[in-house]
Amino acid sequence: MATRLSRTESYSLLALSLACFGILANTLQGEGEPLIASIAFSGLAFSFCYALIRWLGNAFMHRGFKGKDLCKLKQTEIPETMGAVCAMVYLSIIVVFIPWPFYKDIVAATSGGGNRDVMKEIEQVETGRLLHRFPHNKLASYLSAILSLQCIVLLGIGDDLFDIRWRHKVFIPAIAAIPMLIVYFVDFGVTQMVVPTPLRPYLGELLDIGWLYYVYMALLSIFSSNSINILAGINGIEVAQSLVIALLIVFNDCLYLFVTPYPHPATDSHLFSLYLLLPFIGVSLALLMHNWYPAKVFVGDTYCYFAGMVFAVDGILGHFSKTLILLLLPQGFNFIYSAPQLFHLVPCPRHRLPHLNPRTGLLECSRAEFKKPLTRPIAESLKLLHRLRMLDVEVDKEGTVVSCSNFTIINLWLVWFGPMREDQLALGLLGFQTAVGLMGLFIRHRMALLVFTQDNL
Amino acid sequence: MATRLSRTESYSLLALSLACFGILANTLQGEGEPLIASIAFSGLAFSFCYALIRWLGNAFMHRGFKGKDLCKLKQTEIPETMGAVCAMVYLSIIVVFIPWPFYKDIVAATSGGGNRDVMKEIEQVETGRLLHRFPHNKLASYLSAILSLQCIVLLGIGDDLFDIRWRHKVFIPAIAAIPMLIVYFVDFGVTQMVVPTPLRPYLGELLDIGWLYYVYMALLSIFSSNSINILAGINGIEVAQSLVIALLIVFNDCLYLFVTPYPHPATDSHLFSLYLLLPFIGVSLALLMHNWYPAKVFVGDTYCYFAGMVFAVDGILGHFSKTLILLLLPQGFNFIYSAPQLFHLVPCPRHRLPHLNPRTGLLECSRAEFKKPLTRPIAESLKLLHRLRMLDVEVDKEGTVVSCSNFTIINLWLVWFGPMREDQLALGLLGFQTAVGLMGLFIRHRMALLVFTQDNL
Numbered sequence: 034m035a036t037r038l039s040r041t042e043s044y045s046l047l048a049l050s051l052a053c054f055g056i057l058a059n060t061l062q063g064e065g066e067p068l069i070a071s072i073a074f075s076g077l078a079f080s081f082c083y084a085l086i087r088w089l090g091n092a093f094m095h096r097g098f099k100g101k102d103l104c105k106l107k108q109t110e111i112p113e114t115m116g117a118v119c120a121m122v123y124l125s126i127i128v129v130f131i132p133w134p135f136y137k138d139i140v141a142a143t144s145g146g147g148n149r150d151v152m153k154e155i156e157q158v159e160t161g162r163l164l165h166r167f168p169h170n171k172l173a174s175y176l177s178a179i180l181s182l183q184c185i186v187l188l189g190i191g192d193d194l195f196d197i198r199w200r201h202k203v204f205i206p207a208i209a210a211i212p213m214l215i216v217y218f219v220d221f222g223v224t225q226m227v228v229p230t231p232l233r234p235y236l237g238e239l240l241d242i243g244w245l246y247y248v249y250m251a252l253l254s255i256f257s258s259n260s261i262n263i264l265a266g267i268n269g270i271e272v273a274q275s276l277v278i279a280l281l282i283v284f285n286d287c288l289y290l291f292v293t294p295y296p297h298p299a300t301d302s303h304l305f306s307l308y309l310l311l312p313f314i315g316v317s318l319a320l321l322m323h324n325w326y327p328a329k330v331f332v333g334d335t336y337c338y339f340a341g342m343v344f345a346v347d348g349i350l351g352h353f354s355k356t357l358i359l360l361l362l363p364q365g366f367n368f369i370y371s372a373p374q375l376f377h378l379v380p381c382p383r384h385r386l387p388h389l390n391p392r393t394g395l396l397e398c399s400r401a402e403f404k405k406p407l408t409r410p411i412a413e414s415l416k417l418l419h420r421l422r423m424l425d426v427e428v429d430k431e432g433t434v435v436s437c438s439n440f441t442i443i444n445l446w447l448v449w450f451g452p453m454r455e456d457q458l459a460l461g462l463l464g465f466q467t468a469v470g471l472m473g474l475f476i477r478h479r480m481a482l483l484v485f486t487q488d489n490l
Numbered sequence: 491m492a493t494r495l496s497r498t499e500s501y502s503l504l505a506l507s508l509a510c511f512g513i514l515a516n517t518l519q520g521e522g523e524p525l526i527a528s529i530a531f532s533g534l535a536f537s538f539c540y541a542l543i544r545w546l547g548n549a550f551m552h553r554g555f556k557g558k559d560l561c562k563l564k565q566t567e568i569p570e571t572m573g574a575v576c577a578m579v580y581l582s583i584i585v586v587f588i589p590w591p592f593y594k595d596i597v598a599a600t601s602g603g604g605n606r607d608v609m610k611e612i613e614q615v616e617t618g619r620l621l622h623r624f625p626h627n628k629l630a631s632y633l634s635a636i637l638s639l640q641c642i643v644l645l646g647i648g649d650d651l652f653d654i655r656w657r658h659k660v661f662i663p664a665i666a667a668i669p670m671l672i673v674y675f676v677d678f679g680v681t682q683m684v685v686p687t688p689l690r691p692y693l694g695e696l697l698d699i700g701w702l703y704y705v706y707m708a709l710l711s712i713f714s715s716n717s718i719n720i721l722a723g724i725n726g727i728e729v730a731q732s733l734v735i736a737l738l739i740v741f742n743d744c745l746y747l748f749v750t751p752y753p754h755p756a757t758d759s760h761l762f763s764l765y766l767l768l769p770f771i772g773v774s775l776a777l778l779m780h781n782w783y784p785a786k787v788f789v790g791d792t793y794c795y796f797a798g799m800v801f802a803v804d805g806i807l808g809h810f811s812k813t814l815i816l817l818l819l820p821q822g823f824n825f826i827y828s829a830p831q832l833f834h835l836v837p838c839p840r841h842r843l844p845h846l847n848p849r850t851g852l853l854e855c856s857r858a859e860f861k862k863p864l865t866r867p868i869a870e871s872l873k874l875l876h877r878l879r880m881l882d883v884e885v886d887k888e889g890t891v892v893s894c895s896n897f898t899i900i901n902l903w904l905v906w907f908g909p910m911r912e913d914q915l916a917l918g919l920l921g922f923q924t925a926v927g928l929m930g931l932f933i934r935h936r937m938a939l940l941v942f943t944q945d946n947l
Binding site: 195222 | 582589627647665677
């Protein structure tokens with residue numbers, strides 16, 4: 034892999050960075066304009082991440098973070114775990130961004146008019162800004178988000194270093210969610226859920242589910258992170274699916290921010306969501322440009338955990354966790370579809386990624402071969418799935434099931450549409466995911482009135 | 491190295507953990523008693539850290555985190571970077587501890603009397619605890635401390651993985667301090683310093699040093715972390731010196747908490763300091779028991795940065811940064827004493843740790859040999875230092891300086907007191923450090939009146 038930036042790349046990244054710095058300097062003249070600043074920071078995040086992935090590739094390979102691409106004819110080693118670089122750039126950007134959303138409040142706390150040097154009174158000085166109506170709670174929730182994200186990066190790097198066992202690493206996101214949950218407990222402690230209209234006669238308008246609410250948040254983190262980690266195996270799919278989810282959430286946020294005519298009560302939480310997501314889109318784009326077919330770097334588990342945690346934190350602290358679940362439907366389907374192999378009802382080979390046909394250069398679905406005959410109910414279920422076109426089952430002359438395609442949505446796509454090139458496969462899946470996500474959002478906003486008294490849009 | 495706990499160790503750690511869990515459960519009956527809870531958490535931190543260092547040693551060696559002990563006859567490889575385990579345990583404990591200091595406030599925000607299930611009013615519920623006088627600012631400063639500590643651990647692991655160059659890694663603590671500084675900026679923004687009495691006619695009572703205050707805080711982080719990293723080289727010295735500093739700060743905190751007769755205005759910030767330090771003492775003790783002569787693990791740069799950052803965060807957010815500098819005097823002296831070699835005025839060999847005499851089994855001071863003759867002013871300065879007993883200089887027949895002992899406090903100790911065993915050397919230095927520290931605290935509290943109008947004790 035090239036470890037230097039080409040001249041074009043250098044100049045483009047430099048120009049982008051300078052433009053972003055210019056925009057940032059401008060925001061400080063006015064009221065901070067946090068959304069504009071966030072966009073500028075995302076541009077910086079993209080540039081830094083793009084350059085660092087290039088520069089650090091060799092250092093990572095030297096330290097043993099490398100792997101071979103099994104879906105290529107020529108299997109050269111390329112750097113692994115580059116998602117950690119992404120995550121570090123993201124964390125730095127998101128920390129440096131902290132003052133912007135609070136710029137107006139900081140100016141209000143000083144003598145105003147941007148003249149920050151002259152404080153009004155000594156007593157005010159000694160107590161800091163406590164006497165002012167500074168939105169400490171917003172700050173605390175922003176900090177708790179960063180804490181949880183830092184935590185997942187630490188644990189993710191630990192996993193990439195030491196190859197933690199599958200049944201242990203499922204819980205990594207739950208551990209990383211602890212900082213957020215604890216700050217949530219200490220600072221807000223709201224554990225009520227709005228009850229759907231049909232159930233109100235029995236449960237009332239709001240149902241306090243108490244500690245179960247924390248379990249729900251932890252489970253959402255586990256689901257969000259692991260579902261992205263499971264839908265993996267071909268170039269670019271981990272990053273691109275995360276980008277699709279991020280863009281759909283941004284689209285949903287924009288509906289609240291720009292379509293509703295008056296300042297909406299949910300404006301703040303959707304701004305918060307944008308502040309977290311825009312830099313994520315920046316670093317992910319930079320990573321995708323290196324990870325798209327043919328991949329020059331791998332992303333590592335760190336990236337999948339990190340991306341999933343960004344969504345979980347965003348959904349929980351932005352108060353749209355149910356919408357988030359809608360957007361994770363393809364990942365959820367992939368998990369349920371994978372379950373028979375994950376829980377070893379059906380034999381599971383070590384790798385389930387598609388198989389490269391060296392003659393055609395196209396990917397074909399990979400298969401699980403059954404050396405021992407399957408039990409009758411399982412064999413019959415597989416045959417049923419085959420008839421439903423949800424699996425490709427191979428049967429010998431006596432009617433015994435010999436092999437079947439592996440239980441992942443990626444292989445299913447190949448069963449449906451036949452062998453294809455790796456990037457076409459990725460594009461197909463991403464198109465499917467986008468369509469499902471847009472439909473989910475449509476349903477969420479059009480049909481919400483059927484189960485709740487009002488849509489909160 | 492043994493990778494399992496002996497039966498005695500297992501039972502002792504288990505008993506300690508159970509006792510600590512018992513104490514924690516008890517604190518929830520009353521008002522939370524955060525100090526007692528913190529002590530119990532420190533016990534847990536010790537147990538977890540002790541066990542994990544044992545269990546993870548092999549995994550670290552497999553992943554290339556290993557090194558040879560140059561001060562031993564038999565140079566077997568032992569695990570390196572075990573400070574990262576310490577730091578991770580510390581971070582988990584400190585996160586889980588968050589609710590305790592706020593327990594009283596959480597209970598006050600609900601219906602009181604510990605009955606947390608029944609909230610008073612729906613409106614209150616929807617706004618969370620915002621309407622109550624919840625100490626959000628305390629929470630924010632606690633969270634910013636954790637952010638900075640997580641950040642230094644991430645960067646420290648990066649350094650241990652990729653061997654960042656010396657002139658870059660000096661600044662690692664400053665980068666890690668950014669989260670704390672930004673939260674400080676956003677949430678408090680107090681940049682005034684109390685002016686010493688003699689200077690008041692010129693500068694006034696309080697001097698606003700503006701952005702220089704942030705530079706001061708960043709420099710303190712750099713100094714605190716790197717000074718511990720420089721005073722290193724013999725078994726146990728990094729951890730033990732950190733423990734001495736931590737214990738001296740705890741002693742100072744206790745002066746404020748238990749000696750002053752009435753609730754002191756600084757009570758809160760010194761409690762905060764204890765909450766951060768007690769678990770640190772827990773994990774450091776566990777590490778020291780593995781790192782003390784003869785060492786079974788090495789601590790790595792991560793530990794030194796981490797320890798230094800704990801002190802910096804503690805001193806800055808606990809508002810006793812000047813006292814902290816007093817306690818770091820031996821490290822400061824070691825830095826100034828090292829400067830001629832660090833800045834290459836005098837040739838600096840790759841390793842400056844003491845030299846093992848294989849015949850006696852004792853450590854002797856290591857020497858820098860000068861192949862090229864030194865310039866006259868430098869040679870004369872070295873001879874002067876020799877006469878002051880601050881260096882051991884070897885001179886040939888013509889009076890040319892041939893070699894001198896290396897410029898570290900560890901070698902100076904050997905120059906003063908002759909060859910000795912590694913643990914005696916460490917103990918001597920620690921005794922010296924404790925004496926200097928206690929004297930520093932005495933001066934700070936007895937002499938403060940000479941330069942300030944009042945001691946704040």
